[in-house]
Amino acid sequence: MTGRTPLALAVPAAVGLAFLVLPLVGLLARTPWSDLPARLAAPGVVEALRLSLGTATAATVVSVVLGVPLAWLLARRAFPGRRLVRALVTLPLVLPPVVGGVALLLVFGRRGLLGGWLESAFGITVPFTTTAVVLAETFVAMPFLVISVEGALRAANARYEEAAATLGATPWMAFRRVTLPLVAPGVAAGAVLCWARALGEFGATITFAGNFPGRTQTMPLAVYLALESDPAAAIVLSLLLLAVSVAILAGLRERWMSTP
Amino acid sequence: MKRSTVLGALALVLVASGCGGQSRPSSAAPGGTVTVLAAASLTESFTQLGKDFERANPGTHVTFSFGGSSTLAQQITAGAPADVFASASPANMKQVTDAGLAAGEPYTFARNQLVIAVAKGNPKRITGLADLTGPDVKVALCARAVPCGAATTKALDAAAVKLTPVTLEQDVKAALSKVRLGEVDAALVYRTDARAAAADVDGVEFPESAKAVNDYPIVALTKGSNPTGATAFVAYVRSQPAAAVLAGAGFQRP
Incomplete structure (x- = not known):
């Protein structure tokens, strides 16, 4: 990029950045630095962090396994009702997460559409388990992955796949050997978005999975409850979550994405 | 919520x-x-x-x-x-x-005092805090950081009952809603909350709640x-x- 940056772009960009960063400054300004180590060593903190990282990663894996094929279907296959399906996929983005949590209870809960059957047939109860946390996070985060991957697929030229087909590749082989490498950066970007969204998930989790330390109490839930009694602890927890997620995202970016 | x-x-x-x-x-x-x-x-x-x-x-x-x-x-x-x-x-x-x-x-x-909120008709026949410790009874409690959770801790201590809830809810209404949705069998809530939801839940009184008045x-x-x-x-x-x-x-x- 050469030449001067136009003021018409530089000013709103600076304001936008300040708006995004200022709350972080507020957090840092109020951090009780002196007793930070003691607070980080408090019981339950590491537990909540480990649970958060584990469930967000599991939710991202589920989202990739299910979401990439879904994105491919939306981008490459014309079928009746495709626009409706696309709207349905983005539904969790506009749905308040708490509503998503209630909806999940109405499906997987003891009296839910599938939950009752799961319990009587297999003895499986989903709510209040770590599995429920992963389900809640997948529900709210998978649309981010689907949208990114679908965008990448649409931008990728379908003629490479057609060429592969004329050379005798089956559609599955063309997808694996041609399409997937072509959209890999899109998948990676989508997975990062998805992971970040899952990590911050609060509403659906507390509604569907409840709150129990070590089992379903992720960092955002721990922050919320700490805020009820000890705001300083809530700030420390927020900072920890922020630092860990930024470190992981920055690390991944270096490794995966060769940004142009 | x-x-x-x-x-x-x-x-x-x-x-x-x-x-x-x-x-x-x-x-x-x-x-x-x-x-x-x-x-x-x-x-x-x-x-x-x-x-x-x-x-x-x-x-x-x-x-x-x-x-x-x-x-x-x-x-x-x-x-x-x-x-x-x-x-x-x-x-x-x-x-x-x-x-x-x-x-x-x-x-x-x-x-206000605590009661045990149970599904209408009390299908698990819960009569006191000790009944909540059974392996097939799922219980929602308020988190200790909120007033109903502090009262819950006092009541459980007074009764010398140790119980493991499936969830520690962020307020009393959230605990109650888990009973109303049928996801737990019992929750410790205020008598007033149980009464307000009388169409869906019964409130079981227990003596130790007198030790935890709010x-x-x-x-x-x-x-x-x-x-x-x-x-x-x-x-x-x-x-x-x-x-x-x-x-x-x-x-x-x-």
């Missing part, structure tokens, strides 16, 4: 207090908008009291923001525009008085935009007709 309602209510509070400021009367008669921040467990009774108060004082409008007492106390100390604070715990009231935001001494207007203080706030209305509303909550409404909701008189 609460986060969104609190945010919504806060927006309402901001709008409402704006109106209140403009229409504040110069005389001693209450008017304009009175913004009341009240504990979640007061939702039903205070909504009723608000209507009664408006009827008794034409031209006055009461806006409520219901939420966890600790959240409300934090909002007040952070400068949320409000005229009256009704807390489910003296500890949260103390945060507000310590910050010098209370106009006068808080007055304890009601007391006091509800109320106070007018100094930073509100409608001090006349605030004083009038607090006085109304202390009145005989209000006491009858509170008793009907299951509160005890202090």
